[in-house]
Amino acid sequence: MSKIIDITNKLAFEDNPRLKIKDTELEIDATAENMLKVMGLVSDRPTAKDVEELCKIIFTDDSKEKLSKMKLSFSDYQKVVMAAVELASGNDDADKNSGE
Known part of the structure; x- marks a missing residue:
């Protein structure tokens, strides 16, 4: 019989984070799959195409x-x-940038 380890209580099942701009909240899809895609695109000097692709993903x-x-x-x-x-x-x- 194989060993089973339950790690449920080690995981954080949180809601997606949000950015607030004036009275508008923008929900971020911070799933691991999306974040792996995002990390592949992030650079010190993102191009306009990179920014648009990041927006589509995030x-x-x-x-x-x-x-x-x-x-x-x-x-x-x-x-x-x-x-x-x-x-x-x-x-x-x-x-830090939001002044909170």
Whole structure:
């Protein structure tokens, strides 16, 4: 008989993290599968194509719609996407930048 180890209580079944911009919350899809894709794209100098691909991966469909309606400049759009990546990867820099 094979050995079975239950690790359920070692796992964190948390809700997805969210970014807040004014009165709008953007939900981040921080599943392991998505984060592995994201980490493959993250670089010190992301291209416009990289930022767009990261956005497609990191945000839920509802959040992508909300983000699109904001009509942000590319610079602000890039900041939002990179803040989402930082938050989803467990880096607390997004909290520090929000003034909380």
